[in-house]
Amino acid sequence: MTAVIGVFDSGFGGLTVLRELRRALPGANYHYFGDTAHLPYGAKSVRTVAKYAISAAHFLEQQGIEMLVVACNTATALAFDDIRAAVKVPVVGVVEPGAQRAAAISRTKKAVVAATEATVASHAYQRALERLGVEATEKACPLFVPLVEEGWVEHRVTEEVAHIYMDEVFQDGARDADVLVLGCTHYPLLRPLLRKVVPPRVEIVDSAESTAARVVELLGKDRGLGQPGDLRCYATDSVEKFRRLGGKFLGCPIENIELVDIEK
Amino acid sequence: MTAVIGVFDSGFGGLTVLRELRRALPGANYHYFGDTAHLPYGAKSVRTVAKYAISAAHFLEQQGIEMLVVACNTATALAFDDIRAAVKVPVVGVVEPGAQRAAAISRTKKAVVAATEATVASHAYQRALERLGVEATEKACPLFVPLVEEGWVEHRVTEEVAHIYMDEVFQDGARDADVLVLGCTHYPLLRPLLRKVVPPRVEIVDSAESTAARVVELLGKDRGLGQPGDLRCYATDSVEKFRRLGGKFLGCPIENIELVDIEK
Numbered sequence: 001m002t003a004v005i006g007v008f009d010s011g012f013g014g015l016t017v018l019r020e021l022r023r024a025l026p027g028a029n030y031h032y033f034g035d036t037a038h039l040p041y042g043a044k045s046v047r048t049v050a051k052y053a054i055s056a057a058h059f060l061e062q063q064g065i066e067m068l069v070v071a072c073n074t075a076t077a078l079a080f081d082d083i084r085a086a087v088k089v090p091v092v093g094v095v096e097p098g099a100q101r102a103a104a105i106s107r108t109k110k111a112v113v114a115a116t117e118a119t120v121a122s123h124a125y126q127r128a129l130e131r132l133g134v135e136a137t138e139k140a141c142p143l144f145v146p147l148v149e150e151g152w153v154e155h156r157v158t159e160e161v162a163h164i165y166m167d168e169v170f171q172d173g174a175r176d177a178d179v180l181v182l183g184c185t186h187y188p189l190l191r192p193l194l195r196k197v198v199p200p201r202v203e204i205v206d207s208a209e210s211t212a213a214r215v216v217e218l219l220g221k222d223r224g225l226g227q228p229g230d231l232r233c234y235a236t237d238s239v240e241k242f243r244r245l246g247g248k249f250l251g252c253p254i255e256n257i258e259l260v261d262i263e264k
Numbered sequence: 265m266t267a268v269i270g271v272f273d274s275g276f277g278g279l280t281v282l283r284e285l286r287r288a289l290p291g292a293n294y295h296y297f298g299d300t301a302h303l304p305y306g307a308k309s310v311r312t313v314a315k316y317a318i319s320a321a322h323f324l325e326q327q328g329i330e331m332l333v334v335a336c337n338t339a340t341a342l343a344f345d346d347i348r349a350a351v352k353v354p355v356v357g358v359v360e361p362g363a364q365r366a367a368a369i370s371r372t373k374k375a376v377v378a379a380t381e382a383t384v385a386s387h388a389y390q391r392a393l394e395r396l397g398v399e400a401t402e403k404a405c406p407l408f409v410p411l412v413e414e415g416w417v418e419h420r421v422t423e424e425v426a427h428i429y430m431d432e433v434f435q436d437g438a439r440d441a442d443v444l445v446l447g448c449t450h451y452p453l454l455r456p457l458l459r460k461v462v463p464p465r466v467e468i469v470d471s472a473e474s475t476a477a478r479v480v481e482l483l484g485k486d487r488g489l490g491q492p493g494d495l496r497c498y499a500t501d502s503v504e505k506f507r508r509l510g511g512k513f514l515g516c517p518i519e520n521i522e523l524v525d526i527e528k
Contacts, residue, residue, distance in 0.1 A: 036308075037302075037308065037312050038301075038302065039307075043303075043413075043505070044300075044301060044501050044502070045501050045502040045505075048301050048500075048501050142410060142413070142414055143407075143410055143411065143414055145410075146406060146407055146409075146410040147407065149307075149406070150406055150407055157421060157424055157425055157428070160421055160424070161421055164421070236312075237308050237309050237312050238308070238309040241307070241309075263527055
């Protein structure tokens with residue numbers, strides 16, 4: 001039987017995870033929830049993020065999903081256990097799969113994690129990587145999300161900002177690191193630019209890809225074969241903006257978008 | 265009798281307005297509400313911004329204020345009439361005072377307004393300036409807020425971004441403009457840098473200053489004389505972050521901060 005998968009993010013970034021999921025399991029049906037009225041989560045507290053994330057998870061459960069993907073690094077980092085405790089279906093976050101992929105490919109057992117302020121402050125990646133024997137240096141890159149949303153993914157300003165952030169971390173604490181984990185779902189759009197900026201020895205791990213691979217592992221490839229399945233999107237703020245920006249992240253136009261209110 | 269003034273913003277930016285108010289009426293008592301759980305408003309819809317702003321206005325009314333200053337350009341631009349209809353006390357926004365100041369000093373009767381995406385999309389400044397006989401060119405500068413919050417107020421990256429935004433607007437549609445209105449409460453922190461970037465003939469109007477002047481006009485200078493009055497701050501998210509970032513905007517440390525929840 002075709003899988004029904006719920007994907008949740010604070011906004012559009014999680015659509016990079018959905019894109020990888022649809023590449024891996026094209027025939028599955030997807031419900032994507034973007035909590036755009038409350039974005040960005042990256043600068044909010046644990047308490048606030050957990051409250052919003054649980055409301056969204058309940059909404060998706062009501063749509064009949066059988067697995068929930070928390071396609072938001074901040075929500076995974078700050079509230080994964082709270083979300084898992086609040087729903088009945090299995091929950092997959094983005095932190096653990098990214099950390100596992102990094103541990104598998106690192107030879108020096110040293111990694112750099114680029115993420116939002118809130119994800120870095122939670123040290124969720126550091127803990128996940130340490131459990132796998134990898135030493136992590138976390139780097140907050142608060143300008144990357146607004147630069148991506150400005151559409152400046154190949155812009156010289158973005159390259160300069162990336163140089164500042166990456167030089168700071170690779171020249172200081174993390175000289176031997178050979179992996180860079182993209183710990184924010186907006187960052188895959190900066191991957192070509194980051195490839196030019198980080199040292200050649202460094203491999204880039206995109207947690208969107210690793211997360212999709214983990215979902216396939218759990219559900220089995222045969223649950224999403226065949227013709228493209230349904231995609232329904234829900235946003236808590238402007239549907240028009242979701243349509244306009246979302247397409248960039250998903251890599252194709254988005255049709256079914258519904259405005260929902262979870263603050264009841 | 266000493267005035268009691270409520271000041272409202274989505275976050276910390278409105279503290280630049282509070283700073284000017286305290287300079288003008290030091291003896292008044294202030295209640296400052298920063299809706300940090302929902303920031304930024306700059307990319308949200310009218311409906312969402314109005315809902316949050318009205319909740320905040322009601323909360324401040326319950327603190328016994330006699331005047332409400334909406335120290336947030338987006339909330340003023342999108343929801344000023346809704347806010348005014350929802351409370352009993354007089355309400356002052358930031359758009360009208362900034363527009364009036366610009367109209368008073370412009371000789372060419374052409375102005376540029378730099379603001380967030382949502383403020384620009386609302387055309388609130390354009391309408392206010394047109395009523396005063398001034399032709400306005402509005403320019404969305406979505407990277408300015410994150411750059412200020414990164415603390416890069418004098419940084420070469422910020423200067424380059426400012427050059428891109430300002431050159432686009434002053435070299436294209438607004439060659440004769442002789443006023444730049446800072447239509448976002450974060451932007452006063454970029455004033456020294458913008459001074460270097462915009463043509464020398466252009467005067468910079470800071471709506472924080474104009475708004476404070478309007479409040480003095482309405483209440484009278486004698487309502488805020490003497491020793492510094494009380495300041496109480498309320499935030500809907502992390503008090504710690506409010507303390508840390510808020511001080512930069514207010515220009516001095518902040519002591520009384522209370523966490524409040526308005527989503528009930």
